[in-house]
Amino acid sequence: MKIQAARVIVTCPGRNFVTLKIETDQGVYGIGDATLNGRELSVVSYLEDHVIPALIGKDPQRIEDIWQYLYRGAYWRRGPVTMRAIAAVDVALWDIKAKMAGMPLYQLLGGRSRDHVMVYGHASGGDIAETVDAVGQYIDMGYKAIRAQTGIPGVKDAYGVGRGKLHYEPADAALPSETGWNTRKALNYVPKLFEKLRDTYGFDHHLLHDGHHRYTPQEAANLGRMLEPYQLFWLEDVTPAENQEAFKLVRHHTVTPLAVGEIFNSIWDAKDLIQNQLIDYIRTTVVGAGGLTHLRRIADFAALYQIRTGCHGATDLSPVTMGAALHFDTWVPNFGIQEYMRHSDETDDVFPHDYSFADGYLSVGDTPGHGVDIDEELAAKHPYKPAYLPVARLADGTMWNW
Ligand SMILES: O=C(O)[C@@H](O)[C@@H](O)[C@H](O)[C@H](O)CO
Ligand SMILES: [Mg+2]
CATH class of the missing domain: 3.20.20.120 (Enolase-like C-terminal domain)
Structure with missing residues (x-):
């Protein structure tokens, strides 16, 4: 079994979401979330430019090995962008495995x-x-x-x-x-x-x-x-x-x-x-x-x-x-x-x-699988809109934690 294609879908149905869809040569696909609130496009680039090219041709059943490959293989460990990109791949692969098994994910x-x-x-x-x-x-x-x-x-x-x-x-x-x-x-x-x-x-x-x-x-x-x-x-x-x-x-x-x-x-x-x-x-x-x-x-x-x-x-x-x-x-x-x-x-x-x-x-x-899908046609009707989390200041103007 092989990963044939993977793509990132960005949509804003009221707020921004980044979704990874992984397709296999057996017709089964999986979906993972990669949303990082206020910094969405950095994860899109991480996935599109650095992760997807390395996934094509890999066996999607090897969830653990792919996780280790992406974590150790980046050399630069951890961080919200890297770990969200890895999460999106991981969840899509669990989705695929559970669909192949014909079971809801909690069973696996x-x-x-x-x-x-x-x-x-x-x-x-x-x-x-x-x-x-x-x-x-x-x-x-x-x-x-x-x-x-x-x-x-x-x-x-x-x-x-x-x-x-x-x-x-x-x-x-x-x-x-x-x-x-x-x-x-x-x-x-x-x-x-x-x-x-x-x-x-x-x-x-x-x-x-x-x-x-x-x-x-x-x-x-x-x-x-x-x-x-x-x-x-x-x-x-x-x-x-x-x-x-x-x-x-x-x-x-x-x-x-x-x-x-x-x-x-x-x-x-x-x-x-x-x-x-x-x-x-x-x-x-x-x-x-x-x-x-x-x-x-x-x-x-x-x-x-x-x-x-x-x-x-x-x-x-x-x-x-x-x-x-x-x-x-x-x-x-x-x-x-x-x-x-x-x-x-x-x-x-x-x-x-x-x-x-x-x-x-x-x-x-x-x-x-995990029981969540994405309607790509509908998603395309809601283009990305920049939106940031607020910042907070004390009464004298000092920057504080939001
Ligand atoms: O407990 C929570 O859910 C919050 O702390 C969040 O609202 C958080 O502010 C947002 O997830 C930030 O994106
Ligand atoms: Mg909280």
């Missing part, structure tokens, strides 16, 4: 570990009152777990406040929008949100919050402590994680569970956090870290330390990543939760898929 990974996958949705509002209402709407839709983010009075466009009801889409302009940040105001306001949420809805639902890399380790520890009475499912990205040791201080001072990893691209970004048990959930997902082949190594390593998975699932990860992640979630023994930011109808039309939501859970279907 080891079969079902659960009936369905608990997801969390994104509730947000301009202030506490609006956010409390938004959480109520998610509860009414059946969600068991809800992330709550609020606008902060006096802070311009604080992180995580959606523009639509169900969609939160931060990549909003052809050049980065400028937003504001104020840690003092956030530390004063965010705990009040969770106090109000628990007063209003009780303690039956899981609540989550994303710090989006804004706090120093000491401030993060303080926030974690203040949130303890409200029993969060997790506090995410509460401080930047380039320095994995930074989490020691946070961990030492709070029992609020910690999640991190959506911007990690290999096990090396998480190794110290995992083996020192500094986190509770690892957020890395399929497209972020070299595909299923690498992600399951991270998950197995995390399992040794009772750390569970919580795959990133924002709208910048295409339905192809969502489909592959759901097969992974259906199998992985140390599953924690799956993020589920709903795609727009336009996006769902371009990527027909067989996963579905009911009562707070997502379930995969039994279509052979």
